[in-house]
Amino acid sequence: MGYLQGEKPITISKLLSMSAEGEKITMLTAYDSTMSALLNRCGVETILIGDSLGNVIQGHSSTTPVTVEQVAYHTECVARANSHAFVIADLPFASYGDPAQALDSAAELMRAGADMVKLEGGDWQIDIIQYLVERSVPVCAHLGLLPQSVHILGGYKVQGKSKDAANLMVEQALACEQAGAQMIVLEAIPSSLGRLITESLSIPTIGIGAGADCSGQVLVLQDMLGISPGKPPKFVKNFLDGQTSIEAAVKAYVREVKSGKFPGPEHGFAG
Numbered sequence: 001m002g003y004l005q006g007e008k009p010i011t012i013s014k015l016l017s018m019s020a021e022g023e024k025i026t027m028l029t030a031y032d033s034t035m036s037a038l039l040n041r042c043g044v045e046t047i048l049i050g051d052s053l054g055n056v057i058q059g060h061s062s063t064t065p066v067t068v069e070q071v072a073y074h075t076e077c078v079a080r081a082n083s084h085a086f087v088i089a090d091l092p093f094a095s096y097g098d099p100a101q102a103l104d105s106a107a108e109l110m111r112a113g114a115d116m117v118k119l120e121g122g123d124w125q126i127d128i129i130q131y132l133v134e135r136s137v138p139v140c141a142h143l144g145l146l147p148q149s150v151h152i153l154g155g156y157k158v159q160g161k162s163k164d165a166a167n168l169m170v171e172q173a174l175a176c177e178q179a180g181a182q183m184i185v186l187e188a189i190p191s192s193l194g195r196l197i198t199e200s201l202s203i204p205t206i207g208i209g210a211g212a213d214c215s216g217q218v219l220v221l222q223d224m225l226g227i228s229p230g231k232p233p234k235f236v237k238n239f240l241d242g243q244t245s246i247e248a249a250v251k252a253y254v255r256e257v258k259s260g261k262f263p264g265p266e267h268g269f270a271g
């Protein structure tokens with residue numbers, strides 16, 4: 001576990017071949033260089049500078065106050081210590097309202113060191129995804145529970161539970177792939193839908209509360225260390241439990257994602 005000296009950095013084609021061969025992809029969030037270096041030592045393939053930094057770094061109750069400048073700052077911090085992982089940065093709330101604004105925002109994150117940007121939404125983002133990809137910005141889509149829409153939804157709720165909602169989400173995922181998205185995060189959906197979307201796509205799916213059959217898994221670092229305040233979402237497991245260091249906890253996460261032990265049925269949602 002961990003990267004060997006001289007080993008090549010993880011690329012999108014490596015992630016694609018991993019998912020084609022059924023090797024699970026590991027992703028964790030990080031916001032600073034110390035944790036970035038630690039995740040590199042543990043062999044985590046992809047690091048997400050999530051807009052969850054609004055919650056776990058800034059102490060807000062949602063991600064909506066986060067700005068592009070702030071995500072860029074944390075991306076620079078992470079990128080400086082990153083030698084091997086594939087780095088994805090979240091486009092924050094209201095930073096991709098039209099194609100031109102999305103390109104400006106994405107460029108700032110790419111200049112800060114991101115290898116790919118992530119945006120929330122389905123078919124209504126198709127024009128944005130296409131515009132970015134045509135201008136050489138790699139895009140990760142994000143479907144299911146969309147935290148940036150919390151003020152519209154009125155809370156964080158599991159998505160895609162009805163048959164109609166599930167079918168619609170499969171269509172939206174296909175539309176994102178068609179538009180050029182090279183990866184997709186699936187958040188808080190029934191495990192059966194996580195599997196169906198993964199089987200329907202050829203790009204890797206990264207689940208958080210989307211069951212064990214996604215191509216990979218992601219958690220917020222502070223959540224998987226059990227240090228986030230309040231009751232954690234159902235999909236969170238405390239990996240520091242039973243370990244004596246953060247590094248051992250992250251290595252346990254990598255091991256359990258790779259072996260398929262995490263997520264267990266208790267971390268998932270029923271249809």
Ligand SMILES: Nc1nc(=O)c2c([nH]1)NC[C@@H]1CN(c3ccc(C(=O)N[C@@H](CCC(=O)O)C(=O)O)cc3)CN21
Nearest residue numbers: 052055056063147156157158188220223228233234235
């Ligand atoms: N620390 C942290 N972890 C996250 O996973 C996270 C953030 N912050 N901030 C942005 C969003 C918000 N997220 C959330 C927040 C709450 C639930 C939650 O309470 N879920 C309930 C399900 C509710 C239902 O049954 O409909 C749960 O029990 O898991 C889920 C995702 C995920 N993201």
Ligand SMILES: CC(C)C(=O)C(=O)O
Nearest residue numbers: 029050051052185218
């Ligand atoms: C929870 C992950 C997927 C995320 O978007 C974030 O950390 O902001």
Ligand SMILES: [Mg+2]
Nearest residue numbers: 050051052090
């Ligand atoms: Mg996010």
